[in-house]
Amino acid sequence: MTMTSWLESHRGETVIIKFGGNAMIDDELARAFCDDVVALGRAGIRAVITHGGGPQISSELIARGIRSEFRGGLRVTTSEAVHVVRDVLVRIGADLAAGLGAAGATASALAGDEHALFTAERAGTEVAGERVDLGQVGEITAVEPSAVLKVLDAGGIPVVSAIALGAGSELLNVNADAAAASLAVALDADWLILLTDIAGLYRDWPNRDSLVGEIDAAQLATLLPTLESGMIPKVAAALHAVQGGVGRAVIVDGRVPHVLLAEPFGASGTTITPAERVVS
Template sequence: MTDTASQAQFTAKTLSEALPYIQRYAGQTIVVKYGGHAMVDPSLSAGFARDVVLLKALGIHPVVVHGGGPQIGNLLEKLGIRSEFKGGLRVTDEETMEVVEMVLSGPINKSIVRAINQAGGKAVGLSGSDGNLIRAEKATKTSKDPDSHIEQVLDLGFVGEPSAVDTTVLLAMLRADANLIPVVAPVGVGADGARYNINADTAAGALAAALGASRLLLLTDVAGVLDKEKKLMREIPVADIPGLIADGTAAGGMIPKLETAAHSVNHGVGAAVILDGRAPHALLLELFTEHGAGTLVS
């Protein structure tokens, strides 16, 4: 058998083996948080766009929620605006919020839309402000002082948490006859009209819960959740998450990911997966293969 014929045979076998998983997710909503290295590597971003279009072609309804931390950080640095993180979240004053909304709802959102459309899809960009999609309130976070062990309240400025989700716009876009792929920037609006910077993982989890998604997929820049020996944890029960945060196994940006995963599963999402966005076709590996990819929160 020639190399070409052998490759064709392998491709056909792979598609056949994926059939049960395709049938499982057909007609289901999958919310994907897209960020990290996968967004800035041209080959990975092009592959991600093709994979999202493939999901739609298979009768699955993907909703993409994107971050943009590195791009926001780069522009803040160019503008000479100091930025800091507390508890894995960016402190956002009014000046920083201007940059956050401009970057997230502008060039990042539209570059993802263009990539999906270039791959043959019909993507539409929007933010949490559109159609009152994500109502937000000021985030209240606490942190324990490592020396005194006293809980301290963190003032994160215009960092928000979803307080309500209106899925009207998304449901209209997800109708079978519309054939649209929503791409959402995580900027919410408060009851007083103030804009809030929402962590993209948190926003994705809120949308997944409101939509009753079958899966929430959180793309990150590590293989998944690692234990103390730096080995991948394949599955984590929701009940174990507070302990992993308390003992430092999960730290920094992994904390909001695990909190989001737990919240979404507790509010009706089938399962949440934290997976390596640096791996080509990570979405397809997770959804259409036996062992998946990353850490499953169930």
């Protein structure tokens, strides 16, 4: 099957793509990504982009003289820092929407705290067995996708940033992979694609021969606690998506130009399916 016929066979499906890693900071990769997303749209696939902005946020905090503190590998987000986070995310979203526009699409940037898109509650973490307060960091508890659907139904590409509203309308910094998964579940998406800076999920990192090509949700739930800590949030997001009804989640190497169109989703990287399904 050619790539064109493969894309045509998935016409009308919805795919959520988490844009991140090197693709976010490398201009050539970003242009290739935008070209791929526009090609998906022309093939009749409904694409939604979500994004975070870790490196850019860190740079902006330094530029503004705001110290970053990490506990258990997670950024402590103060009331001062969270507004920087939102400013950076809004800028990234606008730039990405402009890139998609230059590639021939109509795209709209949506901040996750707008239109009640993402609602979250504060969430801490544990370090050495003790609960740690991370400040204005949250876990998504609800998604209102109407603004995203409005853009899709008009033939556009929504670009959604990972920021949420908490109690009392406070801003909460949320994990971008988790935001992508939550949105995929809310939209009953057919695909969730997570771009990262490695080739996929490894059973025994850094053993390059342990790359997992395909795994179902039940197997992944068993494997999850054994993974390297850096991969757990991304893999947990993929697992949440397929357990919540998303057809498939794919972890792919965003360092590869045109990875979205180089071959059918999941032919490279790692594909996670619900336990009862088999990848065709």
